[in-house]
Amino acid sequence: MKIKITNLSKAYKRGFNVLKDINLELESPSMIGLVGPNGAGKTTLMKLLVSQLLPSEGNIMIDGMELYKNEKYLKQRLGYLPQEFGLYEELTVYQFLDYMAALKGIKENRKDFIKKCIVITSLEDKQDIKIRTLSGGQKQRVGIAQALLSSPELFIVDEPTVGLDPEERIKFRNLFSKNASSKLVILSTHIIDDVESICNRLIVMSKGRILFDGTPSQLIKSAQGHVAKIELHSSSEELVEKNFKITSRVIVPNGLSYRIVGEDLPASSEFITPSLEDAYIYCIMEGDMA
Template sequence: MKLKIENVTKVFGEKHAVDGVTVELTNGVYGFLGANGSGKTTLMRMLAAVSRPTTGTITLNGEEIGKMGDRYRDLLGYLPQHIGYYKHFTVEKFLYYIASLKGLEKHAAKEKVTELLETVNLTEKRKTKMGKLSGGMKQRVGIVQALLNDPKILIVDEPTAGLDPKERIRFRNLLAAIAKDRIVLLSTHIVSDIEYIAKEILIMKNGRLIEKDTPQNLIHYIQKKVWCVTAGEAEVPVYQSTFKVGNISRQPEGIELRIISEEKPAANAVNVPVNLEDLYLYYFDEEVGA
């Protein structure tokens, strides 16, 4: 299966939310990484056929998804960043309703709902009304509805918002397990969501796709650009105003700063092993320390 995005642009007024993106996707997990406003959600909506490109094409195995209609939607599972719920429906009633919209027969829907509620640890909440659930539980119900039709293309936009660390791990393991024979697209600004499961990471900035590679290759690219510097209290603001500081920790010998810089930032600076948080900070201006 091949999902191909060719020179796709989406314009709102004078703003290019997505600007000339071209990429080819096959089975496996792809992590779309970018800051808020980078164009990830707009691209996800076009891939989910919720929105159409202003220019460019999106094809599945050579056929435009807009012309496939229900044949494309039958292959699709979609968890948007914000999903609407009927607050007076119980969890299972809501899921049976979604299953019917997706064309599942009653017996098959019952089996699938039971299986997936167990997977996301919500079996005991199946009779609870949606309006009574926490934000994290609602997000898990959203994950279930996206998987009901056993989709061959799964699109999830910021899926771990509201989930605690244990639930994040459970969800990442679920995506890794199901990705063997399907395309999984995961949009996030949280690097730990994709660090260990992404086949490739696609970095978006200002609507453009600026990098696409394996996590290992992307990390290797900045291997000599991440430094550890030990500084005094008075020096810290100077480093913060001059460099991208990824982390600050107090040690007996002084304050350790993790700095991303093309050049050696101080005489006592030493290169340290790189992680995806360093990669994020390298491409984006947000400071994650302090």
């Protein structure tokens, strides 16, 4: 599968573009992490990709065809987990998945598909329970289960790991990465760990623009020389905060040890290898200054 996004802009209100001239090529097999601060435009981009919204300008091609004129082609290949997912609270897990499968037009082996998704998302003991009585994380799993129905070629998931406990999160990461071996998976997240462990490509967005598109290691490389450790008395913290982003602070015998990220770090600082999270923070800082 290949998706080509050209000069894409979106305004909800005339004159206020929340996506600004986005150009991207997305091709399977790939596992793409979409990250960025709240309001960056991640969900908007995903809604445009699943044709839930129409662009204000630009277009999207899917396998060489215009996406908005070939919705059926898209829908037959798409698994989508929206950020805000309305579940039918009065249905049981099984009834809900059966309903979603019907909407997706799955007729053959419907029961088998549903059972498989229930097992993958560890919902076996909840399948006959009403959705209303599930915990937040369990509801999230029902959302993931419906996106997996019919084993889609294109998998677009908006913050899928929100609310999952660590064990389930790791399980889902593995599930997504297994999927990516032949598919196109686009996942938005605020958990940099998720990206680090499974994505081969990372797209950083801020204020409707793409700040970075590349591999996680390329992003780390770009932050080299911009992350350091310094020890200071806590009274100097304000000065540090004014000039740099602090990504960690730990108490040490003579005060505090900070991990700082910034453009011009003091010459006396001890430079360290950036983590992906440091590199992400640096990328957003740079973007805000530009």
